[in-house]
Every structure is written in structure tokens, then in C-alpha cells.
Amino acid sequence: MIHLIAALGNPGPDYAHTRHNAGWILVDAFASSLKATWKAEAKFNALVAKTEVEGHKVYLIKPLTYMNLSGEAVVQFLNYHKFSPESLLLIHDDIAFESGVARLSLGGSGGGHNGVTSVMECLGTEGFWRLRLGMGPKNPLLTLTEWVLGPLSEPEKAYLSSEELIHTLHLLVDKGPIKVQNDSNLS
Numbered sequence: 001m002i003h004l005i006a007a008l009g010n011p012g013p014d015y016a017h018t019r020h021n022a023g024w025i026l027v028d029a030f031a032s033s034l035k036a037t038w039k040a041e042a043k044f045n046a047l048v049a050k051t052e053v054e055g056h057k058v059y060l061i062k063p064l065t066y067m068n069l070s071g072e073a074v075v076q077f078l079n080y081h082k083f084s085p086e087s088l089l090l091i092h093d094d095i096a097f098e099s100g101v102a103r104l105s106l107g108g109s110g111g112g113h114n115g116v117t118s119v120m121e122c123l124g125t126e127g128f129w130r131l132r133l134g135m136g137p138k139n140p141l142l143t144l145t146e147w148v149l150g151p152l153s154e155p156e157k158a159y160l161s162s163e164e165l166i167h168t169l170h171l172l173v174d175k176g177p178i179k180v181q182n183d184s185n186l187s
Contacts, residue, residue: 002129018151074090086129
């Protein structure tokens with residue numbers, strides 16, 4: 001069962017509409033669909049929203065630590081609430097997939113994503129769920145940093161706040177990730 005959805009991104013207006021903030025954009029749309037409100041929680045260094053989906057309580061967090069230190073906020077929250085790593089769904093951008101493609105997985109490497117690596121290092125495990133949002137292929141004329149911190153296209157923005165992805169998050173909380181993975185094309 002998913003108890004915590006943590007979305008990776010960077011705080012501040014300079015990053016708001018970049019590929020690296022794909023997780024934040026989706027979790028904002030999800031929170032909005034549930035009429036959940038964000039509250040700054042200094043003890044976690046994160047924005048937090050508590051909500052419910054079909055009777056299942058779930059927390060949403062957006063770490064304010066910047067991408068490379070995201071694990072600190074996520075682990076503090078998990079430890080405080082005594083949630084297991086398996087009850088975490090981490091949402092983040094992934095250049096390994098084309099834009100408009102999402103993949104659900106349990107475990108696996110950070111794949112060069114510093115935010116994911118931070119969460120793995122702080123948790124001491126890869127044993128948590130991830131919803132990877134495709135942001136590739138990278139433009140070969142740009143560095144990786146330029147690409148992930150570059151502006152989203154209009155189709156990318158539309159996909160990240162789409163009913164399809166919001167519905168997927170509802171199902172992940174309500175039915176659980178194994179059921180969703182077995183019944184969908186997210187694997």
C-alpha cells in the first residue's frame with residue numbers, strides 16, 4: 001500500500017516549468033484533483049499535503065532541499081511516520097524514456113539521476129516504488145544539465161497534468177502498485 005508520494009523537483013520560479021520538475025508538476029495536479037492543500041513543514045524541509053483516496057490516507061511531499069539532497073527530506077518523513085520504504089512512491093523525470101511515457105517500477109538503479117540516488121543512499125535501499133516520467137530523448141546539442149533544466153514543451157506540460165496520469169495515481173493509492181502494474185502498460 002502506498003502511504004507516501006514524494007515528487008522530485010527543485011524549488012523556485014526558475015525551475016517551475018523545467019523537465020527536472022516533472023514530478024512536482026504531476027503531484028500538484030494530483031493534489032489539485034483531490035482539493036489537497038500544501039503546507040510548509042520545516043521539520044521535513046518539504047511541502048506536505050495530507051489527503052485521502054477511496055478511504056486510503058496518503059501524504060504527498062515535495063522536498064525543498066533541491067534535487068541532489070531530496071533523500072534527506074524523504075527519509076525524515078518516512079522515519080517520522082514509521083512508513084516502510086515499500087510504501088513510498090517516488091515520482092521523477094527520466095530521460096531514458098520518450099516524453100509522454102511513464103513507467104512504474106520497484107527498485108532498480110538511480111540511472112544517473114541525482115535525486116533518485118540521494119533517496120536510495122539516505123534510505124539505504126532501492127526497495128521503493130518509482131513512477132518514472134519520460135522526458136527524452138535528450139537534444140544532442142545540449143548537455144544533460146541544460147536539457148533537464150530546460151523548459152517543458154506544451155505537449156510535455158499537458159501530459160504531466162493529464163487526466164491519464166492523475167487517474168494512474170488514484171489507482172496506485174486505491175488498488176496498490178502491484179495490481180496497477182499487472183493491469184496496465186506502466187511496466
